[in-house]
Amino acid sequence: MSDKSGAKKIVTAAVVVIGDEILSGRTQDKNMAWIAVRLNEIGVQLREVRVVPDIEAEIVAAVNALRAKFDYVFTTGGIGPTHDDITADSIAAAFDVGIDFHPEAMALLTRHYETSGIEFNDARKRMARIPDGASLINNPVSKAPGFCIENVYVMAGVPTIMQAMFEEIAPTLHGGPKMLSRTIGAGLPEGRVAEKLGALQKAYPDVSMGSYPYFRQGEVGTNLVLRSTEKADLDAAFGELVEYLKGEGVHVVETT
Amino acid sequence: MSDKSGAKKIVTAAVVVIGDEILSGRTQDKNMAWIAVRLNEIGVQLREVRVVPDIEAEIVAAVNALRAKFDYVFTTGGIGPTHDDITADSIAAAFDVGIDFHPEAMALLTRHYETSGIEFNDARKRMARIPDGASLINNPVSKAPGFCIENVYVMAGVPTIMQAMFEEIAPTLHGGPKMLSRTIGAGLPEGRVAEKLGALQKAYPDVSMGSYPYFRQGEVGTNLVLRSTEKADLDAAFGELVEYLKGEGVHVVETT
Numbered sequence: 001m002s003d004k005s006g007a008k009k010i011v012t013a014a015v016v017v018i019g020d021e022i023l024s025g026r027t028q029d030k031n032m033a034w035i036a037v038r039l040n041e042i043g044v045q046l047r048e049v050r051v052v053p054d055i056e057a058e059i060v061a062a063v064n065a066l067r068a069k070f071d072y073v074f075t076t077g078g079i080g081p082t083h084d085d086i087t088a089d090s091i092a093a094a095f096d097v098g099i100d101f102h103p104e105a106m107a108l109l110t111r112h113y114e115t116s117g118i119e120f121n122d123a124r125k126r127m128a129r130i131p132d133g134a135s136l137i138n139n140p141v142s143k144a145p146g147f148c149i150e151n152v153y154v155m156a157g158v159p160t161i162m163q164a165m166f167e168e169i170a171p172t173l174h175g176g177p178k179m180l181s182r183t184i185g186a187g188l189p190e191g192r193v194a195e196k197l198g199a200l201q202k203a204y205p206d207v208s209m210g211s212y213p214y215f216r217q218g219e220v221g222t223n224l225v226l227r228s229t230e231k232a233d234l235d236a237a238f239g240e241l242v243e244y245l246k247g248e249g250v251h252v253v254e255t256t
Numbered sequence: 257m258s259d260k261s262g263a264k265k266i267v268t269a270a271v272v273v274i275g276d277e278i279l280s281g282r283t284q285d286k287n288m289a290w291i292a293v294r295l296n297e298i299g300v301q302l303r304e305v306r307v308v309p310d311i312e313a314e315i316v317a318a319v320n321a322l323r324a325k326f327d328y329v330f331t332t333g334g335i336g337p338t339h340d341d342i343t344a345d346s347i348a349a350a351f352d353v354g355i356d357f358h359p360e361a362m363a364l365l366t367r368h369y370e371t372s373g374i375e376f377n378d379a380r381k382r383m384a385r386i387p388d389g390a391s392l393i394n395n396p397v398s399k400a401p402g403f404c405i406e407n408v409y410v411m412a413g414v415p416t417i418m419q420a421m422f423e424e425i426a427p428t429l430h431g432g433p434k435m436l437s438r439t440i441g442a443g444l445p446e447g448r449v450a451e452k453l454g455a456l457q458k459a460y461p462d463v464s465m466g467s468y469p470y471f472r473q474g475e476v477g478t479n480l481v482l483r484s485t486e487k488a489d490l491d492a493a494f495g496e497l498v499e500y501l502k503g504e505g506v507h508v509v510e511t512t
Contacts, residue, residue, distance in 0.1 A: 020483075022289075023292060023302045023303065023304070024292060024435070024437070024481075024483065025291075025293035025296065026481065027289075028286075028289045029289075032278075032281075033283075036280055037281035040280065040281065046279045046280070047279065047309060048279070048306065048308055048309075051288070053303060053304075058304070080447075081447040081450040082446055084464075084467060085467075118447070121447065121450075122451060123450030126450075179280070181282075189374070190336055191337045191379055194336075194377075194380070195377065195379045197338055197339060198379070201340075208340075209339070210276055211338040227280070
């Protein structure tokens with residue numbers, strides 16, 4: 001995306017993870033990190049995630065807050081055949097539009113269940129209910145489609161299905177400048193590099209610098225992550241940091 | 257916690273995960289699920305999680321929205337010595353209070369760094385800056401304390417340290433009725449049990465029923481999770497569901 005001056009605009013996104021199973025701790029969410037990495041690859045920066053329960057008012061509030069604030073919103077979960085799958089109704093409520101059986105979704109599910117000899121019962125027909133004005137997202141894994149309405153993309157919660165749906169929509173997303181990153185693994189506690197890092201951050205405002213301590217088998221170290229959309233600045237800041245650490249006699253490794 | 261009638265009140269919580277490293281996908285969050293499980297063990301239900309970047313306004317907005325809505329708020333991340341550790345300042349801003357070096361925190365960090373022969377430099381002193389009116393949360397792992405102000409508990413992001421801090425505060429948290437759960441692993445696609453489950457949900461409004469399909473080595477199955485604070489209702493609904501599935505000739509296993 002470009003603004004009128006031709007400068008590339010930063011493109012942002014949020015994720016809404018819908019599901020009691022994540023909030024109960026029963027299921028460890030694996031979608032958030034996967035979506036973050038894939039979005040970054042196409043020049044979209046994930047800026048916020050909300051995990052909400054299977055309660056319509058909560059889903060509506062999260063989706064409406066985030067779709068107004070970010071370029072894209074992706075939801076995961078709650079589009080299956082059971083009574084607790086209320087995402088489609090919640091999205092219709094968020095956009096204040098109707099919801100009905102979508103002819104294309106009905107057709108593809110009818111075909112799927114006929115072919116597989118499985119009864120296309122009322123519960124399964126629920127998966128063809130799509131908010132008015134939405135377009136379908138193909139589901140190459142288990143057929144029941146996701147959908148997209150304005151800047152909101154509604155996907156399944158099962159990781160393999162969510163990933164397949166994401167790949168269907170990825171070519172249609174418009175990214176901005178890609179966030180580049182370089183990481184240094186440094187054999188020192190972060191308190192020893194903090195002041196230098198703070199000074200470097202001031203010198204390179206376009207480079208976001210993060211410090212993440214680790215403790216492995218009694219060894220203390222810090223991963224220093226530099227991120228920027230500007231490659232020259234990133235490389236310069238990175239070079240300066242490495243030089244400083246080497247001057248201090250610290251063992252450094254560039255990692256990914 | 258009990259209300260005036262003596263009925264036990266449901267106690268709720270939210271988590272704010274603070275950190276660019278989670279939103280970039282570089283680090284997979286492990287704290288959310290751990291906190292969810294531990295909270296449930298003490299009768300507190302996790303109802304929302306927000307993941308926000310290292311930006312003060314975003315942290316303030318999330319903390320203020322959630323502390324007004326839930327009984328407890330737990331934050332993870334951003335309390336180390338580096339410039340990107342801005343959680344303490346953000347919490348002070350959220351509560352509109354001052355922030356300064358906390359005498360007790362200064363004393364314990366001074367002692368710690370003296371003992372370990374490490375320089376207690378300005379960056380490390382940042383970890384003793386605590387919002388006015390907050391009380392410290394002991395950090396048995398790496399000493400730099402967390403803190404608690406009103407219903408907000410500020411903890412480290414490194415899982416081992418966060419867990420140790422949580423165990424320090426756990427005895428002080430007041431839980432309500434504990435959410436009990438029973439899970440059935442059923443060898444059928446969820447579309448086949450959806451109608452029965454929906455009917456059962458209507459018959460047992462106090463039991464929350466979730467359906468989670470899985471696909472393992474070509475085998476399709478569904479975990480059916482029943483949750484309630486009322487043991488009698490939970491067991492009755494569970495028994496009815498198992499009986500139904502057995503009547504349908506479905507292989508069922510009670511799992512955890």
